[in-house]
Amino acid sequence: MAPTLSPTTGAAALEPHEAARLKALEQTVRDGLRDFQRTGQALSEIRDNAFYRATHENFEAYLQERWGFTLPQAGRLIEAADVARVLSPIGVQPQNERQARAMKAAARIVTELEPEQQRVVARLVEDAGDTAPWEDAPPAAELRIMAGVVKKLEPETTVHHPDSGDEVPFDSLSGPQRYEVVRTQVDQKTQAYREKQEARANAPQPEKVNWAEWCLDYAAQALGPGQRLELVIEPGEQPRVQARVMDGETGEVLAEGHEAGNLKRAVLNLVAEVKG
Template identity: 65%
Template sequence: MPEQLEPHQKARMTALETTVRDGLRDFRRTGQALSEIRDNEFFRAGYDSFESYLQDRWGFTPPQAGRLMEAADVAKVLDPLGIQPRNEAQARTFKAAAKLVTELEPEDQRVVARLVEGVMPPQAEGDDSPPWDLPAAEVRIMASVVKRLDADATVYHPENGREVAMGTLSGPERYEVIRTHVDQKTQAYREKQEAKANAPQAENVNWGDWILNYAAQNLGPGQRLELVVEPDGSGASRAVARVVDGNTGEVLAAGQGAVTLKKAALNLAAEVRG
């Protein structure tokens, strides 16, 4: 049954609902307000559950509200780093990075903020909005490097190249080591992404249509295309697609064995195409 709220709780609930109503276009304010309503159970004044409150009061499903609250939590972590996601969906791409940041000591979080600042392009005077989109993966790289290179880590001294413990370096030296590691890993990540973007796209082949078309256009008299499932000797089965001479039983072409009929057919397609 609904419960009565204390006067101060009722006042806070009113303020939070005003925030939700006025800030539906601002996922940060909306998500934070919903989290506080849930955590303090302010909804109990009129509803038996948070879920029924969400649906009846705001038309939110629990998953929708969950995404808003999660995005608001992520944005709260990113704000001290100088990162301001433009919307809820973008904020949630930083979830893994934000988790790593929260695992760092405050001093190390400030190092991540400095790394972020170091890659920001110049902004016009008076322009407070971030004109850039720093990939979430690159923030994750920054946080993971800072976390990994703790005081006990063995690194190369930035000036003389000798192996030393990270904890023996001065603040500027430690930052230079971290920045170098971040630059190397970020460059490797970017090269990998570029290679992936430039890689030829695999042809989207409907294997059933390919079998029928190939049979109609390429099989000679007495030939047939078979999809055979047979034991592989280990107690499992494998599928093989092959072209067979129906008169002699000779296998004219065969793809590699596979664990699915689709893959077997595509393997045969690759084989006959050369």
């Protein structure tokens, strides 16, 4: 049976139950524009069931005309809502869209875990929050470490016994011992991650070079009498630049570097050519 067409738009009309559901979902979007999870879930259902079809040809047109959203904006909301839905059972509640999307990698790992493994991650989250309380949710990187360690420890994985230090299969340990192994590995990896981040933050920042000034300095120091440095730029979708040394009197090209996509590389290509 062919779908009923709307007499005004020619688009496929909604069944009564679909129209009622669309009305409820749109009310959710309207009421929950500050709640990324409810809004994302509602938009996802509207998209997946094509509830927009009675008034719009596609989801993108519906978003723009009904809500003033672009398709990428709606996609980010839907993605963030999916992440929040996955993480909620393990006790993680992202507070906003940006925070949720930062946890996308961790959520992907969580979906690959067995229910028992997910419960282990939930306990890790709870224990970590007790020892070092977060303002609202665990940092995305640390949550990813927790989920990654749990996923990696298969029953046959060889680990160090938490009491004796002997190498034993992971599944030969008792429940409390397995959790101790997991928590130890999470703590070690988290500490290593934090130290790496701290070292990166404290590392001396590379000196920023003004390449226009560098070119002038190079010209002043390297060019001989009567020589000049020229930069030839070819415009286009992908501009190219070439640096070359010219004889100021005759216009003869004395040396030239390979073309490059930026000033820095063009001059360095010339330097390499001059040095041979």
